[in-house]
Amino acid sequence: MHVYMGKRLLQLIPTLLGASLVIFFIFALAPGDFIDSDITLTPERAAELKALYGLDKPLMERYFIWLGNALKGDLGYSLQYQQPVMTVLKEYMLNSFLIAGVSLILTWIIAVMIGVFSATRQYSWYDSLITLGVFAAMSFPSFFIGLLMIKWFAVDLGWLPIGGILDTGSQSAGAAYLLEIARHMVLPATVLTMLSVGSLTRHFRANMIDVIKQDFVRTARAKGLKERTVVYKHALRNALLPAITLLGLELPGLFSGAIITERIFTWPGVGYIHMEAISNRDYTILMGFTMFLAVLTVIGNLLADWLYAAADPRIRLK
Incomplete structure (x- = not known):
């Protein structure tokens, strides 16, 4: 290996x-x-x-x-x-990594839970409801969902801030500083998760449906194992393998998808400055950011190969 x-x-x-x-x-x-x-x-x-x-x-x-x-x-x-371009990117990179990382974790957790639950209840009312919700989330553009959430949760209800990463004139520190960033991050991270979770949920559902019909799953049930053990220990591990391929494209996809989201929520990330660079024809910024996405893509594919071997001991990379 x-x-x-x-x-x-x-x-x-x-x-x-x-x-x-x-x-x-x-x-x-x-x-x-x-x-x-x-x-x-x-x-x-x-x-x-x-x-x-x-x-x-x-x-x-x-x-x-x-x-x-x-x-x-x-x-x-x-x-x-x-x-220098590196100075500009470093200034905003951590902010983008913050919402991209949180969105990636939430996307995979939600997609696995919903996909498995939907596959084990195939054609039930729950499965139909989830399918409807997934396709609805995938069909709306990011700017529409973002503006709608700002209207509901920031303007009408006043629960969350409209945009930015900190309150205007904020001087908070310590735990209060982190909590303030978390409040500002809720809406953009939620929008990114909603846009990404749909397709991944469908992949997990389809993979689980294929796996639970295989002989080794029927054998595990015949041996008297609990249904939870059969589904989560035996079936899920095999269903994860095809989805691991998507991991190589998930992280750069989140960064590129955050370009519009960060602009809507005025989140100071690389996506936000990317839009400004396009307007001002600052091609050095654009080249640097696009090259960064290319590096993320190849590293993601390399990570997917490692995860293949970790998820399935039968795989021997030669």
Whole structure:
């Protein structure tokens, strides 16, 4: 297994190099940039700034300069924020990880519980109700659900704050500080969970229905084991295997899905600054964030391979 994982780690190198090439040229070939969007600049001043930041060089030369700097941890300089891209991303990354991590945990817990319960009661009224709710949650766009929850829970009921990460002028510290962040995080994390839990619930339900019809489950029941033991110890472990594949796409999917959610709730994360970077054509920020998503994707796939072996001892990675 160690040899296999070593080979997989080596395969990440050409994968990330290919991703960096595609990402750079997509944004480099886009029309205009941050300097072009500033109509107050004279043509002479714009040309001077492009020469200063290396935007007048050939594309391939710019790519290798960007790649060389990226390997050293330097993703470029944000003209919008007048700071290095890594500094900007670090400032907002933890906030995005916070709601993405909470949403990921809630999504898997809810999806496993509902999917298993629905599969063991197939075609019951509960199964039909869950199916209806799942498809309803999947069909609404994130901005609609976000605005609706703000209207209900923040404006009408006043239970939760409308947006941001802290109250205006807040000087709280310690436990009060953490509680304040948690209150502000409830709505965006709930929206992300609602958008993600539907498809995962359907996967768990379908996998469980297939597994509980197999011979080893009937044998476990024939041996007199409790139904809870049969379902959660024998059937669920096998039903998890196909869903593990989705884990490699779940985390980057949450970050990309949080772009609109963070904007609606003014949550200061990388999704929020991503939208601002698009408006201002700050392509260095966009390249850095997209490259971050690519790294998350390949790491997620690598993690899925490890979890396969942990979930099923019969699997031997070679």
